[in-house]
Amino acid sequence: MSAITDALEHEVACARTTRAQYRATRDRRCKSEENRHFDRIMALLGPRIRHLTRAYGLNAWADDAEQACAIAVHRAIDDYDPAIARFTTFVTWPLRGELKALRNRVRPELRETKAPIRYSVVPLDHGEGDYIELVDVSAMTRVEQGAARRLAQGALDRLLSEYERGIMDRLCRDLAAADGSRGAGPGPVRAAAIDDMKGVLRKEREIVARYVFADGKDDKFAENDDEFTAEQQRQISRRVLRHLSAKAPAI
DSSP, rough: OHHHHHHHHHHHHHHHEEEEEEEHHHHHHHHHHHHHHHHHHHHHHHHHHHHHHTTTTTGGGGGHHHHHHOOOOOOHHOOOOTOOEEEEEEHHHHHHHHHHHHHHHGGGGGOSSOOOOOOOOOOTTSTTTOOOOOOOOHHHHHHHHHHHHHHHHHHHHHHHHHHHHHHHHHHHHHHHHHHHHTTTTOHHHHHHHHHHHHHHHHHHHHHHHHHHHHHHHHGGSSSSSSSHHHHHHHHHHHHHHHHHHHHHOOO
16 A cells, blocks of 8 residues: 555544544644644645546636535545545545535536536626516426326326225125125125225226326336236226226216
8 A cells, every 4th residue: 555545544543533532522632633634634635636626627616626625524534434445445435426516516517417407697797676587487387287197196096986985885785695695794704805805906096097197108007017917907907997987977
């Protein structure tokens, strides 16, 4: 290992020790000693900090980048475990995280995101008394789509609840008639049949909801379903939806 790596390990160990002493005693001398060790750590990490600052395109914000890196080093000292890795390796990712967060704030055009960022630049000398309006042109569409989806989900939930209630009522009547013909009262067989039907209805509700509100054709069916194939899920969905469409005006 290099002399810089060894020196960094030594300074970090001393900083952790004096930091623990300061937290226990609140002795200012311990705090001063910790600050001296921290300054040495920052000096040893200086070349890497400058390299990462250039890599993230933050040369114009070098002072801010240095402050962000100081925060990262403070956190890294607290979280560092010598048994896991050397500090020179461990500190790299906190440094990158803070610099990336800084870049996202000061240079949003470089932000890594799947969706494009919509922002407007307002000059500071726009003038007093002038009204500035920043409009998100897609906000209304998103709100309307969200509201429509929520209303549709509520309507489907009510229709499915009514459908399930009818199925359960018919099952209970059939079981009661069968028990009466045998001259027997309700027993474990009847309870098991009711529980089985409830499980079937829960599964059908899940299948139908996925079929109706899927974002695309590939999302309509659960491929890893152990009970039903995609074709069976399609048939269940169409059967239930036909029943709901016939009953909807009466509900």
